[in-house]
Amino acid sequence: MLIPIILSGGVGARLWPISRESHPKPFMKLPDGQSLLQKTFARASALEGVREVLTITNREHYFKSRDEYQPAKKTFPGVADTFLLEPFGRNTAAAIALGALKVTADFDGKAIMLVLPADHLIEDQGAFAAAVKQACDLAELGKLVTFGIVPNAPETGFGYIEAEGHTVKRFVEKPSYETAMEYVGSGHYLWNSGMFCFQAGVMLEQFKLHAPSIYEHALACWETTRSKTQGSTPMMEIDSDTFAAIPENSIDYAVMEKSEVVAVVPGDFGWSDIGSWNAISDLTVPDGAGNRIVGEAVLVDVGNSYIQSDGRMVAAIGLDNLLIVDTPDALLVADRGRAQDVKKVVQQLKLMNHDSHKLHRTVVRPWGTYTVLEEGNNFKIKRIMVKPGASLSLQMHYHRSEHWIVVSGTASIVNDDKNMLIRTNESTYIPAGHRHRLENPGRTDLVMIEVQSGEYLGEDDIVRFDDVYGRT
Template sequence: MGTSSAKQASVKNKNVPSIKPAGERYAIILAGGSGTRLWPLSRSAMPKQLLALNGEDSLLQQTARRLLPRVAHDKLITVTHADHRFEVMGQLHSIHASLADNVLSEPIGRNTLPAIAWAVASIAEKDPKALIGVFSSDHAVSDQVAFNQAWESAEEAALDGYLTLFGMQPTEPAVGYGYIQAGSALKKKTSSKASGAMSVSRFVEKPDAKTARAYLKQGGYYWNGGMFVFRADIFLAMLKKYQPAIHIAALSLSNGGGKVADFDTYAALPDLSIDYGVLELADKVAVVPVDMGWNDLGSWEAIYQQRDKDEQGNMVKGEVLAVDSQDNLLWSEHGLIATLGLQNLAVVQTRDATMVCPRDRVQDLKQLVASVKETHQHLTEIHMTVTRPWGSYTILEEGARYKIKRIVVNPGAKLSMQMHFHRSEHWVVIAGTAKITNGDKEIFLEENQSTYIPQTNRHRLENPGRIPLQIIEIQSGPYLEEDDIVRFDDVYGRAPVTP
């Protein structure tokens, strides 16, 4: 269905199989991407979906909890990037252990269509007629009842062979979203009543402000929120027709049964969204209009509008002292933000970076992040605290030829067996008990005990106890970056790194 001319949604697609009763309900969460519009909080190693921006849970966790009332734990599939795999698994595991077992890992980002295709093919192997919902991991929804009702209406259209979208009720003439123009209402096959779904007349990609205002005035236009419902076999038939290369690759990946995609197979796929790759080409596409308090939280201004404010109109998070300051976003992750006489600014402070700009310029943050990347690239990629499958480490201080970290190892976890060419390490235990392999020796250290790891020695750190192990690591040497590692053995499925 192209943007320049509409196709009638009722036109029969000869390549789509006849409709039969659906299988069970499944859901797919798309947890890829590494946006920059919420820098310095959001970075490539810790993107928006993994952050708690509007509550105690991360957006990913909120999405999973939103879906679970209608989907069994073992029928919820999450697709993410390899760099985020273990953080995603950890966050989902805290909700239910089986959620972490159904995480598919992309070695390289290829937009939404390859990710959806792989997950759908994996589901179709077990249940070819599965009824599948696809949902973004980084959006907020405040009305669960309206969400559930829209999902149910979308399923009714999907049973009739439609690829069905959620159309978000627009609240302003936004220019950052794609728009869907709705056509006529679809009828339920079992009655003459409308199903709640409508045919799609056309898609419009991010109109200018004048056009967006006209859409709101006219009505019948909805934001494309990136949520879809369809039958597995219907989707795969359309995928085979419109994107045969992705169809073949998705079947190959699902046949392998692995949770980590082959790099060469995935890298060869086109970078293509489901919108351009299938939806705008297909005949049977429907939309369910819904007002469910949807927000993509795509900017600091969106966060400001979403969260509560104080009596002066300030949105405050963390340790903040605002004097004679109005209508600001003041967000502290580390230390005190003290303001005097500020108005309409966004101030976001992390341990290693502070961003200050007018609130009406936060949409232009991508330009600032590009400049930061040129001079301080690491500040756009990782935080001072970095999550690993075994726990985390925090950089406390670094300088010429030294770096100091606090390392936290979860109970029962252990690091890979490894060695370094360019650095030696001193370890001091500050909490818990450490089991340490150092060359051909194995020792146990308790609180306030230490050891020395010489350069090129094979070594491993383990936590055999029941509480988190915390150590201070002091690295010394001419090169202290994370890629100075030779990994011999790893219990988390990470590839060995050889000399």
């Protein structure tokens, strides 16, 4: 019994402006059109003996994550996707302790857990599966197994593991460049990947031993969560108050670096943590001048640069070693040597309370997406996409009226006391104060243009009467 646990936290600030708080790194699509999260779920589902993949993530990302899993679920129909939903981030120790408690409750303490961060890339599935098999064998023997990546460069952004065979001699912090050079040269050091494999019961024992306070508070949180959901269910919302009481720590500090039962499996399976724009850039084939272009660009004397644009024409002249990443509402231009400093920009945007650290122009909702096309004096224009079968809440606005024009698909709407269907190229008008609901009864996406009109157009002018996603 092998249960992969996908840890989907973290914002990936170094991948701004694509990765943002409401659309973090795991949802970032690679050039092949798949997101890192999708790839992680498919990778986990493809492993031998897997019947369930448990995702631990923020509750804001539940619907979106489930949507992302749909293609892989068709390929692996025997694999269930279950969720533990966090009200906020509490680092990896809390998440893993709760995961281990759930797995123990659902199966037993002998069940083997494979912890996978949601935002890593692995190219060689065969080598990965072989490493997991080795790890499972060690886990069966009662080991906490960590995966160590055979380093191909003196990276200073990772912790290292000094290893001899499967024995961990010591964990070391992110080294200086010179030390990293020594490590890589010695052949005894591996990158600490953040992937782990162990029996649920063994991990809980080790928590008791090395981090008893985390264990106790996690247990209390689990009990409260389970009693609220009346048993362990496929989707569980973690109780907020008891979760907040769990001390915040990483699994490395809390357990792995202290435990006597750790082991390491060295891996060489094309692993990348996609830690910066340079890693994204590496996924694209360069032209003769070392430039990698995703989108439309005109270059005059440009070399070794990465340009990614979403619909806009980019012209570049006389540049070398630059990153240019363009999105509908924010642009990044950076020296490639400074890719790590993108997080400094995000910090500044946060301090400024600028929307672009958090939101994209297209906002994902459980029922689909909306995109603000333009805001003006007393009006706002949105493109709204509603998934087949999905429905917005029954709602009312005090300050704005709305014109709806269906440009694709069919809408079923409630407008005050009337129910009606609006087809492509038809429109309707929702006056301020009218209760209304929008639903897509069809089998294709419904695309609608909404023109809002009124003195106040804030998203908070909404009274929800009934909502299938529990948001009233």
